Amino acid sequence: GEDVEQSLFLSVREGDSSVINCTYTDSSSTYLYWYKQEPGAGLQLLTYIFSNMDMKQDQRLTVLLNKKDKHLSLRIADTQTGDSAIYFCAELRSGSSYKLIFGSGTRLLVRP
Amino acid sequence: DGGITQSPKYLFRKEGQNVTLSCEQNLNHDAMYWYRQDPGQGLRLIYYSQIVNDFQKGDIAEGYSVSREKKESFPLTVTSAQKNPTAFYLCASSNPVSNEKLFFGSGTQLSVL
Numbered sequence: 001g002e003d004v005e006q007s008l009f010l011s012v013r014e015g016d017s018s019v020i021n022c023t024y025t026d027s028s029s030t031y032l033y034w035y036k037q038e039p040g041a042g043l044q045l046l047t048y049i050f051s052n053m054d055m056k057q058d059q060r061l062t063v064l065l066n067k068k069d070k071h072l073s074l075r076i077a078d079t080q081t082g083d084s085a086i087y088f089c090a091e092l093r094s095g096s097s098y099k100l101i102f103g104s105g106t107r108l109l110v111r112p
Numbered sequence: 113d114g115g116i117t118q119s120p121k122y123l124f125r126k127e128g129q130n131v132t133l134s135c136e137q138n139l140n141h142d143a144m145y146w147y148r149q150d151p152g153q154g155l156r157l158i159y160y161s162q163i164v165n166d167f168q169k170g171d172i173a174e175g176y177s178v179s180r181e182k183k184e185s186f187p188l189t190v191t192s193a194q195k196n197p198t199a200f201y202l203c204a205s206s207n208p209v210s211n212e213k214l215f216f217g218s219g220t221q222l223s224v225l
Binding site for chain 2: 004008033035040041042043044045048088099100102103104105
């Protein structure tokens with residue numbers, strides 16, 4: 001399809017791991033990104049992965065990339081209440097060097 | 113501190129009125145963008161500019177206009193032709209040589225009176 005797809009909602013308990021999934025559209029996309037948005041604020045870049053990688057780890061964050069299935073995931077270890085936010089994945093499609101395509105966002109709720 | 117500043121935080125538009133949203137960056141970025149965010153939806157690109165005095169339409173440019181007279185500034189005008197302007201508007205900038213990582217402002221919530 002044409003859209004970057006994400007599930008709308010995820011609820012986890014504090015201390016558990018969260019896994020947010022994303023299916024993107026273009027198998028030749030060069031970069032894939034995860035952004036975090038807190039209420040009433042702009043988006044903050046969390047991490048990104050280049051398409052020739054299949055995993056990237058950055059402290060509590062692990063990004064997995066499955067190019068064959070065009071599937072991207074973000075794992076947050078030891079999820080905290082401050083992680084509650086909307087998480088957007090985005091792809092930089094080949095041939096469109098100035099346009100990121102965003103998913104609709106996954107709202108993560110962390111229960112105490 | 114370097115960053116992107118959007119103003120105002122909240123804006124109200126009357127019927128038939130044009131309103132302008134401000135976006136200023138001091139990151140020395142060449143590229144700037146305007147996105148619209150509706151509840152439960154992803155970001156949709158309105159306009160973008162790769163360089164001063166040049167800009168291109170994004171996916172939903174109808175009813176909007178922009179200018180890029182200075183590198184630091186990329187104001188967005190929501191015209192009376194935009195019939196459903198209520199949304200959260202986000203400005204972003206990037207340095208094209210840095211993997212298109214976007215830096216976002218804190219957004220402007222536009223509502224219709």
